[in-house]
Amino acid sequence: MLDPALLRGHLAETAKRLATRGYNLPLAAIEAIEAQRKRAQTETQELQNRRNTISKQIGIAKGKREDASMLLDGVTGIGDKLKANEQQLGEIQAKLADIALGIPNLPHESVPLGDDERGNVEQHRWGTPRTFDFTVKDHVELGAHKGWLDGETGSKLSGARFTVLRGELARLHRALAQFMLDLHTTEHGYLECNVPLLVNADSMQGTGQLPKFQQDLFCTFQLPSQEEVDLGASRLASVEDFLALEKDPASTLRKILNSHRGHYLIPTAEVSLTNIVRDEIVEADALPLRMVAHSLCFRAEAGSHGRDTRGMIRQHQFEKVELVSIAKPAESFAEHERMTRCAEVVLEKLGLPYRRVLLCTGDMGFTATKTYDLEVWLPSQNTYREISSCSNCTDFQARRMQARWRNPETGKPELVHTLNGSGVAVGRALIAVMENYQQADGSITVPAVLRPYMGSAERIA
Numbered sequence: 001m002l003d004p005a006l007l008r009g010h011l012a013e014t015a016k017r018l019a020t021r022g023y024n025l026p027l028a029a030i031e032a033i034e035a036q037r038k039r040a041q042t043e044t045q046e047l048q049n050r051r052n053t054i055s056k057q058i059g060i061a062k063g064k065r066e067d068a069s070m071l072l073d074g075v076t077g078i079g080d081k082l083k084a085n086e087q088q089l090g091e092i093q094a095k096l097a098d099i100a101l102g103i104p105n106l107p108h109e110s111v112p113l114g115d116d117e118r119g120n121v122e123q124h125r126w127g128t129p130r131t132f133d134f135t136v137k138d139h140v141e142l143g144a145h146k147g148w149l150d151g152e153t154g155s156k157l158s159g160a161r162f163t164v165l166r167g168e169l170a171r172l173h174r175a176l177a178q179f180m181l182d183l184h185t186t187e188h189g190y191l192e193c194n195v196p197l198l199v200n201a202d203s204m205q206g207t208g209q210l211p212k213f214q215q216d217l218f219c220t221f222q223l224p225s226q227e228e229v230d231l232g233a234s235r236l237a238s239v240e241d242f243l244a245l246e247k248d249p250a251s252t253l254r255k256i257l258n259s260h261r262g263h264y265l266i267p268t269a270e271v272s273l274t275n276i277v278r279d280e281i282v283e284a285d286a287l288p289l290r291m292v293a294h295s296l297c298f299r300a301e302a303g304s305h306g307r308d309t310r311g312m313i314r315q316h317q318f319e320k321v322e323l324v325s326i327a328k329p330a331e332s333f334a335e336h337e338r339m340t341r342c343a344e345v346v347l348e349k350l351g352l353p354y355r356r357v358l359l360c361t362g363d364m365g366f367t368a369t370k371t372y373d374l375e376v377w378l379p380s381q382n383t384y385r386e387i388s389s390c391s392n393c394t395d396f397q398a399r400r401m402q403a404r405w406r407n408p409e410t411g412k413p414e415l416v417h418t419l420n421g422s423g424v425a426v427g428r429a430l431i432a433v434m435e436n437y438q439q440a441d442g443s444i445t446v447p448a449v450l451r452p453y454m455g456s457a458e459r460i461a
Helices: 004-009 011-019 027-063 069-101 139-143 151-158 167-186 201-206 226-230 239-247 249-259 270-277 329-350 396-401 426-436 448-453
Strands: 121-126 218-221 262-265 281-283 289-298 317-327 354-358 370-378 383-392 404-407 412-415 417-425
Touching: 004 011, 004 027, 004 069, 011 027, 027 069, 121 329, 139 426, 167 289, 167 317, 167 329, 167 417, 167 426, 167 448, 201 262, 201 270, 201 396, 270 289, 270 317, 270 396, 270 417, 317 329, 317 426, 329 354, 329 370, 329 383, 329 417, 329 426, 329 448, 354 383, 370 426, 383 426, 396 417, 417 426
Parallel strands: 281 404
Antiparallel strands: 121 354, 218 262, 289 317, 317 417, 354 370, 370 383, 383 417, 404 412
């Protein structure tokens, strides 16, 4: 969430910066609601001053044993008006908060301008793509051996965009995750965490998934108990909801579902890790707080119909090793460079050619002020594909979460900066290893760094 001061005192400038990332700030709506807020706040302050003045007069009158009944009646009237004003002010502030929750982060001045991925800027490349003297197979063909990569069974079990891994390929997938965790904890100094896959709505809102990306999330709902139903406490069974359902089914069902107890499946461990500091004040000597987690991730992939339907490129369920840093504001951009480098080391130790790309304003994620993507070389596609995205969110998530640190110079709590990055996506790393290390007979050479996790096996066949 942006600093409210930007929407009050720097609205035009903020709108101009947001326009570079394709977001049109609702200027008229904000100005109108802000004007209402100012009027209500001014009137409230005036009423409070009048009440204080009359209260003093009442005290003086009682001290002189004079009749203060008329003054008391006046205070009662002001109290009722104040209560109504405070309620109105709360409603106005709630409207502003709803708008603010849908506004993306401001791009950093170092981010290139651009409308989409065509405006991204390559920073550097590492490694030389391998030249093959045989026809290259993609990961689906390579995984077909013994049914080690089985999309048909995955579809039978769960539907499209699910995959079953078996045998040595499943072991190679596990080895990749173990290797990444060991690397980030022993060499890069991250604290390994095992975090919940199911989180509440506050956690999703804290890192920016809600309310903006609700359609991209999987959620669970706890149905009302039989006792609640019997007592008529179930909102789902109310007459009002059924009447509204007939008039407007979509919005009413959304309201009913949102009102029930439930959880969201995390789209990335960033959600769980970052929310660890929600509503906390972290001491200065604990920063930067660097955490890593290997987890399952769940994404509905709304709007991606027809894209990467073959194999494991784009799945509803996948695994990722996630890096999160909680940093002092003055150190966050240096931390961003460090985090990105940690992800690069994963690819270099695996011997996978990659390139680093600085995303332009129009291609960044909602919460990011600056993002680097790492793209790994896939021989079957003859191109680089994203395998890691590392972002600095500055205080955007921290303001939503009220995550703070105690600045020793002022002694006061201030917002932290939050950063997140893939270190890296396990499924896509598996694809890259399979394709880059494939042999003419369909076997796959195991990268040297993974062999200790594979019983010293040099290849799988």
